[in-house]
Amino acid sequence: MGELARHLGLRVPELVLVDFDPSVAAGEPHQEVQDLLRASTGLNLGMDYLPGAADFAPGAPDPDPVESARILWLDAFTANVDRTVHSSNLMTWPTSGHHEPRLWLIDHGASLVFHHRWESAADAVGKAYDFRFHALGSPDLDLAAADAELAPRVTPRLLRRVVGAVPDTWLADEPGFGTPDEVREAYVNHLAARAQVSAQWLPKEMP
Template identity: 55%
Template structure:
């Protein structure tokens, strides 16, 4: 299970992306980027963060620690922005915290080169979770202490927005032509040979157990959270087994807009240099 914390001070909003996350301090004396259940994309974005973060961590990829974070909206009473106040009020209770990486920098391919092996692992992982939001336009990568860290997976697992078509999603190809790490000749075949056998039923069960029950409850078409978890596991296992055969790497397409869903592009994406 994810560690549990409580937010004690709202520090500042992060005005990029569509979810308006905020920097908060917590009762464990840590600083986190908090993502809210009351944001426009709702709890499924947080479910995607938990599943993708847990899977990446177990496969040896670097992701900031995630925690279950309780919120009392009163901590934002000094925040003058009415939109932030409304978001906090709509998010009372359980939310998601992501460890704040102080001094980290937004990924720049001209300043930080990645090996073909590491690029292959990241591209393969993004193909498994069908992450449509790690392009050269919006890398969602940080560099911290000389290492590459993966952040912001709320747009992944896109099939969970339409479970009736989830089976078809398992067989869908993944176009990595615009991936942020495509220029580094990602060695996807080696990554698949190394990582796919590790995506076992037990590993997926451990990952999915970290998703709070409340965020899986009342899902249309399912009898309860355990059935929802089983549906996620089925699609992820199928993609992990064979998606490497359907990853395409062509020339980038500067004339094409982002593949991210519309709710993610509702706000201008402005990547700060410091950690998010």
């Protein structure tokens, strides 16, 4: 999700693959943290830390409406259920030369929810998105403009590039699939199909 957002021109801190050595946990005094460290043995997805960034909360100076509409479009497209007024998973980071807050997108662990049930994923291709509690929800956002701009950019070629960056080990042993490439193809097919039917899942105007 993060790399897809980046390819669509949104700001996402750099993502890296980190091979985590569990011996680090031995020096950790807190049991809870130690458990987390041990559970992270092996390959992890790491995100660059934005020093001095602040959590975005609604009511802060309004962000750029064109960018907000793009973020809403992407969240609806990927069925991201975790960018709400309660938990925005957006950060503002001072950027010279800009008056409005520059938004950075983090924590996409609750997007692409269709991948938790592949057997019903096909039924969710045109599934509408609930915008009511979205952190950037505002009646005057131009969703149609964001759709016209972004939907054509989500091509099978782009999607293949993005899912190609997911390590095999995270795609192996997926029930119902033989190989990691079969899972990648399922993501590409699902998302390419959803991009084609945006009229089904995107409201014409902000609710």
